[in-house]
Amino acid sequence: xxxxxxxxxxxxAYRLLNHGPTVLVSAQNNHDIDVMAAAWACALxxxxxxxxxxxxxxxxxxxxIEQNGYFAxxxxxxxxxxxxxxxxxxxxxxxxxxxxxxxxxxxxxxxxKVPLVDGCxxxxxxxxxxxxxxxxAHDLFIGSVVGAWxxxxxxxxxxxxxxxxxxxxxxxxxxAGGTFYTIGDEVKADL
Amino acid sequence: xxxxxxxxxxxxAYRLLNHGPTVLVSAQNNHDIDVMAAAWACALxxxxxxxxxxxxxxxxxxxxIEQNGYFAxxxxxxxxxxxxxxxxxxxxxxxxxxxxxxxxxxxxxxxxKVPLVDGCxxxxxxxxxxxxxxxxAHDLFIGSVVGAWxxxxxxxxxxxxxxxxxxxxxxxxxxAGGTFYTIGDEVKADL
Numbered sequence: 005x006x007x008x009x010x011x012x013x014x015x016x017a018y019r020l021l022n023h024g025p026t027v028l029v030s031a032q033n034n035h036d037i038d039v040m041a042a043a044w045a046c047a048l049x050x051x052x053x054x055x056x057x058x059x060x061x062x063x064x065x066x067x068x069i070e071q072n073g074y075f076a077x078x079x080x081x082x083x084x085x086x087x088x089x090x091x092x093x094x095x096x097x098x099x100x101x102x103x104x105x106x107x108x109x110x111x112x113x114x115x116x117k118v119p120l121v122d123g124c125x126x127x128x129x130x131x132x133x134x135x136x137x138x139x140x141a142h143d144l145f146i147g148s149v150v151g152a153w154x155x156x157x158x159x160x161x162x163x164x165x166x167x168x169x170x171x172x173x174x175x176x177x178x179x180a181g182g183t184f185y186t187i188g189d190e191v192k193a194d195l
Numbered sequence: 196x197x198x199x200x201x202x203x204x205x206x207x208a209y210r211l212l213n214h215g216p217t218v219l220v221s222a223q224n225n226h227d228i229d230v231m232a233a234a235w236a237c238a239l240x241x242x243x244x245x246x247x248x249x250x251x252x253x254x255x256x257x258x259x260i261e262q263n264g265y266f267a268x269x270x271x272x273x274x275x276x277x278x279x280x281x282x283x284x285x286x287x288x289x290x291x292x293x294x295x296x297x298x299x300x301x302x303x304x305x306x307x308k309v310p311l312v313d314g315c316x317x318x319x320x321x322x323x324x325x326x327x328x329x330x331x332a333h334d335l336f337i338g339s340v341v342g343a344w345x346x347x348x349x350x351x352x353x354x355x356x357x358x359x360x361x362x363x364x365x366x367x368x369x370x371a372g373g374t375f376y377t378i379g380d381e382v383k384a385d386l
Contacts, residue, residue, distance in 0.1 A: 022234050023368035023376050024215010043213050046237040048249060048333060056247065056335070058239060082382065089384030138329065142239060144247070146333065164370060174379065177214035177368075179355060182386075185214050188365065188379030191273065193280030195373075 009113070010156040012126070017152035018047035019162060020126040021055065023187060025079045025175035028091060029057060029065050030110070032119045033072040038065040039108055039121060041092030043178040045077050053149035055130055060143055064096040070139075073132045074116070075147060078124040081158075082186050083172040089182055114151055125173055126154040166190065200304070201347040203317070208343035209238035210353060211317040212246065214378060216270045216366035219282060220248060220256050221301070223310045224263040229256040230299055230312060232283030234369040236268050244340035246321055251334055255287040261330075264323045265307070266338060269315040272349075273377050274363040280373055305342055316364055317345040357381065 012020065021027070024046075030039040044058035055077060059066040069075045080088045087106050096102040103110075109122035118129045130147025138144040154160070158169045166174055167190055174186040203211065212218070215237075221230040235249035246268060250257040260266045271279045278297050287293040294301075300313040309320045321338030329335040345351070349360045357365055358381055365377040 019370055022370050024217075024234075026215075043215075044237050044239065046235050046247065046249075048235065048335065054333075056237065058237075085382055086384050086386060090386065142245075142337065144239065162371070163374070164376070166376065176382075177378065179210055179213055180353070182384040183354070184382050184384070185355070185357065186379040186382055187368065188377040191276055191367075191375050191377055193277050193373040193375070195277060195281065 012152040014053045015051045016162040017053040017149045021047045026178040027077045031068040031075045033068045040065040074118045076118045077128045079126040081125045082174045128152045203343040205244045206242045207353040208244040208340045212238045217369040218268045222259040222266045224259045231256040265309045267309045268319045270317040272316045273365045319343045
């Protein structure tokens, strides 16, 4: 494990998603592995930590998650801009070597067989809470967060420190058509 | 209607939320009106446009939405930093004059009786799609978007133009404890 990857307590895992970054969703079932980009992921509960993510029925990642019951949400950064867009544009059903095309490197933590994307700034491993109606009617998956980690160069002690870090580590926020925003400046309410 | 408030076609309404801004949730039932801040709102479907939002059972806003069946999600901006934090911190159950304390001014569009917060940069009026299990078990509400508008100084022709506008109009992205981030720079994937 790289020294800058530090565990995040589950009660603070929501903070990794709270500012609304675009995420990468990864999953594995035996030798089947896929990663896709998703803008529609969100925290759902503080403790026990839960998340939602919308997964279209056309995606291989969803198929793997339905088979295996686990997925990871991870927060890609500006350095991964093109890879993030490619992971959201290419389907593994059409390009079996999708991950190679995208240059996506994977690693594992905690002996969990959920592949994580190297170079991201936060990772949440989640177990699907089966909700057949939500999954079928709304493509909406709910996950219980079973492990969370972050890159300590930008997230430590429960807080993001984007201002201290290189711009390449800023989170990405997708709009449409290949256009993203990076996260901006920290501002504090003053009451 | 102020001239800079322009209608957004419903098929592009998701773009108002896609970059993950913190939102204000407003609702009205007869003379009962409340507004709260929420970081956990997300697009759910492109067309017909749908959204999710997590509403804690302790909030008056949720109570009103359960009575009335409509809510608005709106995107506050940096100029509204302190108001946004206050709207998320003060309960109208404890402070009946919450909206006065927060300095929240309301207006209406399209003869819909859903109050909208003045000074925001985007507004989505939503009709609750009743999902009793999600509402009870997960505090998760699903809404069908029935009208969308944006401030044309920062969103027009389906795109955000934060770089062209004053910093005061940037969206806010909440972390915790009064700390937010503003949205940053536009970046484009280059494949």
